[in-house]
Amino acid sequence: MSRVPLPYTQKVLDLFRNPKNLGKMEDATVTAVAGNPACGDMITFYLKINDQEIIEKASFESYGCAANIATASIVTEMVQGMSLEAAWKEMTWKKVTEEVGGLPSVKFHCGVLAVGALKRAIRKYFQNKNVSPSWVPQELSFEEKQALEEEELAKTLAKRLNVAEENQS
Amino acid sequence: MVENVKELLKAHKGIKREVYLDNENSTMVPKDVVDAMLPYYNQVAYGNPTLTHKPGWEAFETIMKSSQKISRFLGSKILEEITFTSGETEANNLALMGSAFANKSKGKKIVISEIEPINVLHVTDLLQKFGFTTTKVPVDREGFLNLEKLKEAVDEETILASIATVSNEIGTIQPVKEALDIVKDKNPETLFHTDASDAYGRIPLNVQDLKVDLATVSSYKILGPRGIGALYIKEGVNVDKILEGQIGTQKLWPGVENTPLIVGFTKASEMAFQDFEANVNRMRMLRDKLVDGIFRKLSDVKLNGPKGDKRVPDNANISFLRCEGEALTIELSLRGIYVSSGSACSRRLLQPSHVLVAIGRKFSEAHGSILAKTTRYHTEEDITYVLEVIPSAVGRIRGIVGSTGVD
Numbered sequence: 001m002s003r004v005p006l007p008y009t010q011k012v013l014d015l016f017r018n019p020k021n022l023g024k025m026e027d028a029t030v031t032a033v034a035g036n037p038a039c040g041d042m043i044t045f046y047l048k049i050n051d052q053e054i055i056e057k058a059s060f061e062s063y064g065c066a067a068n069i070a071t072a073s074i075v076t077e078m079v080q081g082m083s084l085e086a087a088w089k090e091m092t093w094k095k096v097t098e099e100v101g102g103l104p105s106v107k108f109h110c111g112v113l114a115v116g117a118l119k120r121a122i123r124k125y126f127q128n129k130n131v132s133p134s135w136v137p138q139e140l141s142f143e144e145k146q147a148l149e150e151e152e153l154a155k156t157l158a159k160r161l162n163v164a165e166e167n168q169s
Numbered sequence: 170m171v172e173n174v175k176e177l178l179k180a181h182k183g184i185k186r187e188v189y190l191d192n193e194n195s196t197m198v199p200k201d202v203v204d205a206m207l208p209y210y211n212q213v214a215y216g217n218p219t220l221t222h223k224p225g226w227e228a229f230e231t232i233m234k235s236s237q238k239i240s241r242f243l244g245s246k247i248l249e250e251i252t253f254t255s256g257e258t259e260a261n262n263l264a265l266m267g268s269a270f271a272n273k274s275k276g277k278k279i280v281i282s283e284i285e286p287i288n289v290l291h292v293t294d295l296l297q298k299f300g301f302t303t304t305k306v307p308v309d310r311e312g313f314l315n316l317e318k319l320k321e322a323v324d325e326e327t328i329l330a331s332i333a334t335v336s337n338e339i340g341t342i343q344p345v346k347e348a349l350d351i352v353k354d355k356n357p358e359t360l361f362h363t364d365a366s367d368a369y370g371r372i373p374l375n376v377q378d379l380k381v382d383l384a385t386v387s388s389y390k391i392l393g394p395r396g397i398g399a400l401y402i403k404e405g406v407n408v409d410k411i412l413e414g415q416i417g418t419q420k421l422w423p424g425v426e427n428t429p430l431i432v433g434f435t436k437a438s439e440m441a442f443q444d445f446e447a448n449v450n451r452m453r454m455l456r457d458k459l460v461d462g463i464f465r466k467l468s469d470v471k472l473n474g475p476k477g478d479k480r481v482p483d484n485a486n487i488s489f490l491r492c493e494g495e496a497l498t499i500e501l502s503l504r505g506i507y508v509s510s511g512s513a514c515s516r517r518l519l520q521p522s523h524v525l526v527a528i529g530r531k532f533s534e535a536h537g538s539i540l541a542k543t544t545r546y547h548t549e550e551d552i553t554y555v556l557e558v559i560p561s562a563v564g565r566i567r568g569i570v571g572s573t574g575v576d
Binding site: 007157 | 171177494495499503532568571573
């Protein structure tokens with residue numbers, strides 16, 4: 001196992017110790033998942049969206065490291081009260097990383113995964129309603145692509161290591 | 170980044186008790202060992218052992234005596250069979266690369282197990298660039314080598330087999346003698362190396378009885394200082410040096426010998442072997458208390474590696490299902506308990522411990538694994554404290570996981 005030093009910021013540690021908006025939301029409008037337990041890195045977002053397309057509430061669950069927990073937690077705080085359009089346009093992994101005071105480079109993907117899950121949720125919301133606003137492009141956003149890539153990588157890895165797929169889920 | 174660490178350390182203020190169990194990755198060095206080392210920095214034997222003056226001769230005498238002691242602890246009678254290196258990593262590099270290069274005319278095949286330490290795996294990767302190929306022999310669900318597959322893997326071109334005596338991660342004690350007989354039966358020319366770092370000071374180990382050609386031991390794995398280890402090389406076995414420089418007392422290791430570290434390694438060995446049975450029984454008693462306690466207090470936990478006599482006495486490796494390992498190590502650290510995890514979380518590759526994957530653990534089980542090793546310095550109160558803290562720590566992380574990633 002290779003190891004790298006992980007000097008997390010105070011903010012990451014605070015959110016790890018006291019995550020905000022933690023837990024399943026029973027009355028969520030939309031739910032989205034990114035990552036895979038095989039990667040040891042997985043986030044579920046629950047969004048409560050009102051008729052004006054404003055995110056009223058957001059919550060999360062995380063199967064992941066401290067950076068994963070912290071970035072997921074901060075995303076739920078950042079998007080609260082945001083319109084879906086604003087959330088889509090303004091939320092980037094870089095912004096999330098800044099918001100937690102920075103991340104060790106090997107943990108950048110945690111921020112990417114958190115935003116990937118958020119953007120998936122927004123995309124899914126409109127898919128469920130069968131509408132496609134012009135600001136949600138057909139092409140996946142950077143974060144969605146990365147999340148997909150991480151999931152594919154886990155699958156490939158599982159295959160390469162000769163571990164049955166069904167074994168992993 | 171350094172500022173961040175300061176804050177992380179501050180967050181640990183107010184800890185009731187500290188229990189260091191990450192003895193796989195580094196250890197505290199007992200005061201007796203440090204005290205034994207100190208005079209060698211500035212009072213005696215601080216000279217270069219190859220030079221013709223008193224401090225040099227003192228160093229020479231010290232190193233030779235240390236070699237003799239360590240060779241005896243390993244069951245060898247010849248002090249020249251011991252080569253000091255800068256630790257286990259370097260000893261394994263020397264064993265594999267050195268014997269591969271010295272014997273390349275005989276063949277270019279190497280056989281290892283799937284659960285060798287990471288440095289052995291990396292050396293075989295490197296040797297690929299020089300035309301050597303490596304066969305990895307699988308293990309069963311407890312980490313025991315598949316001896317049939319080992320037999321199949323060795324042929325007339327196999328120059329080296331390397332099988333660790335004890336798995337550093339899951340504590341499996343391999344049938345080294347049987348493995349060696351199988352290898353030598355197929356090809357008497359094949360050299361047999363074993364990384365015995367996790368066996369030394371924990372289980373009876375005798376290189377002459379085992380008839381191994383090469384064996385690695387490490388100082389810090391027996392509470393000696395870091396940065397020193399040794400490779401046993403049976404007399405007559407051909408190994409090339411892999412580092413170039415001024416050769417001194419160590420025929421296969423260039424550079425100025427680190428006498429204080431060699432003394433510390435020797436002192437730590439003496440302390441481990443002084444009352445071997447009692448030391449080992451104490452490690453085992455504490456380890457069993459830890460493992461049994463965890464199984465009593467928590468559900469959805471799995472022991473990685475075998476139970477009973479085939480497991481080294483200090484090793485506890487447990488998977489906590491629905492719990493991510495890195496998060497758990499931080500949670501435990503904030504409460505004064507220091508362990509490591511087989512989680513992939515510090516890697517971009519997303520690959521958890523190769524050992525846990527090799528024994529058939531699901532990825533999600535490997536990500537939730539915790540490795541702890543007991544020593545004779547732990548107390549029952551230490552373990553009681555760990556058992557008090559673990560249920561709520563695991564409970565908190567499981568609470569964050571919720572229904573995400575549940576199998």
